[in-house]
Amino acid sequence: MYTPGPLTTSLPVKQAMMVDLGSRDQRFLNVIKEVQSGLLDLAGVSEQEGYECVLMQGSGTFAVESVIGSVVPRDNGKLLILSNGAYGDRMKSMCEIMNIDHDFIRYSDREVPVAADAAARVTEDKSITHVATIHHETTTGALNPMSEIGRALRDARPDVTYIVDSMSAFGAYPVNMKEDNVSYLVSSANKCIEGVPGFAFALCEKDNLVSTEGSARSLSLDLYGQWKGIQSNGQFRFTPPTHSLLAFRQALEEHTQEGGSQGRLDRYEANFRILRDGMKEMGFNLYLEDSIQGAIISTFLVPDDPKFDFQEFYQRLSNLGAVIYPGKLTEADSLRIGSIGRLFERDMHFVLRSVRQVLDEMDVKLPVKQMG
């Protein structure tokens, strides 16, 4: 699978799910602890340094909502969102539904948020208490300057709380929450750490988290409540996806074996280069400029030829065993191919061969159209 998750996982990750454990079983409670400290470690922090890991059932969006809905105060809280795609926009939808006061800077899908803009806005508007952005915009594959933004915020307004949705970047692109001034970092089991879906997590600055008690707008998605629950007896408040957690522990182990985030990023970058070069050779160009393109997922415009039908293209590729992802742009028809998951160079050559074969079968002419 060449998707941004659920993605191809290793056989041992799946095999780890062949056991049923009770949610209060000591063996399972040990898994929770291992996972929590492993995740903090990946973010360059630890409990000793004042950071906590909160695991949340559901998809990544559930964890993002649990942060936004739980940490922005009901009174006098205001969230500035920096968006350049669907995932930043989703944060805005959350604020609208939960009646959270917010401000919104929208860049185009081909741009990335600018640290100086964030600094200027929070300097102008002192009522802003929180700032949120996306680390890697899966909409396009853009890598946003989340460190720069965090540092600029610290210089401009050290009292502002910085929230980062690092869904499809965490575990590949290195992060140091402390150095990057990140109070809440959210990601999911089934992205760069290569686990199966079922839960997501928020890494939290403990002092900040503790100060949010009682602010949650949901019982299930109460971030502080979820933390406090596990803190009190080591157990989830509500039934956890035990099998996903078992798979994830194995995934974390494989992540370490590969050399941590840097080792994983090296493989993803090698995958990406093969993909980019091979697609370019066929006439497909990356939608984004090289300077902001990440190694996680790549957006290509679809061929101009009227014979190209995405559904047919997708289905034929899928029949060959290469599952790709539709595009998510509003302004142009596009397709996306991921380079994450248990994928290696041979897999990237396989998807390239498959794309070429399907285009031939469909008699589609290249090159694809160029963006203005």
Place this chain on the structure above:
Amino acid sequence: MYTPGPLTTSLPVKQAMMVDLGSRDQRFLNVIKEVQSGLLDLAGVSEQEGYECVLMQGSGTFAVESVIGSVVPRDNGKLLILSNGAYGDRMKSMCEIMNIDHDFIRYSDREVPVAADAAARVTEDKSITHVATIHHETTTGALNPMSEIGRALRDARPDVTYIVDSMSAFGAYPVNMKEDNVSYLVSSANKCIEGVPGFAFALCEKDNLVSTEGSARSLSLDLYGQWKGIQSNGQFRFTPPTHSLLAFRQALEEHTQEGGSQGRLDRYEANFRILRDGMKEMGFNLYLEDSIQGAIISTFLVPDDPKFDFQEFYQRLSNLGAVIYPGKLTEADSLRIGSIGRLFERDMHFVLRSVRQVLDEMDVKLPVKQMG
């Protein structure tokens, strides 16, 4: 495992998770459809009759909150909750957090809600728009008269919307949503249908569901939004737990093979009788009266003997391979033993033998104390 879920699942259920499928893959979309229609079937209804199945990521509580937070109108909505345990009380907590106007009738843990009380209350208070209760209170193992309540509500106030949390009953105790006047019935993957945790579901009367558009208090837990998303393109709005869904399809197949809900209930009842009789022989008495005791999980008071320490008892049983459940009563120390999951007569004899062995090892004297 002798727990109310996550529970012991069959080998084929776990084996079904050994495949990675993309969340937009046609094979996965077919699994969603099969699961949806299988679940409606278990509730005695179908899409043709105007019912819909909404799958929700997370634990059962997430699905309960998605119903309560999405279907009770923001203006002029008022929910009457009938509670006789922790799960009814949890609905009250949800209302408090989400600022949902509500009324609350609390029975003791040893009683069940009374249909006539519900009818009287909604007749008195015409501002009540919704009524919710629990089908099987896992706190104690009490089986509540959810059908009677639904029918009484139809007679008293046909305009009232009836919501049932059937978490640990659905798939064993037969339900007919139409006959029982249930507009929303919630349950989870990892209870009587014997799947693995990762998602839950709400079965919904379509006309009612459609009328709730825009009422949700959460993006992730927006019931209508979740339904509309899958309705529009067959896909989840946000990453689904693909492996849990695959396991669940297999679990549904095994449920059918066992003779549906009735066949499953027969096995659970046989399990329960062995457990009850064996525990009684040792001196343990059921906490509940026989008339309200279900066959799902049984609460026993702990022995009076000061040598009895629950943690030690639990750990020793666990070491023997028999994982039970702590009690959840506030008024007395208790323990719970479940009879659901892939458990058969031999497993019930095994837990009984293990309990006897551990009591001997701990030199605990029986009988246990009696409730007044």
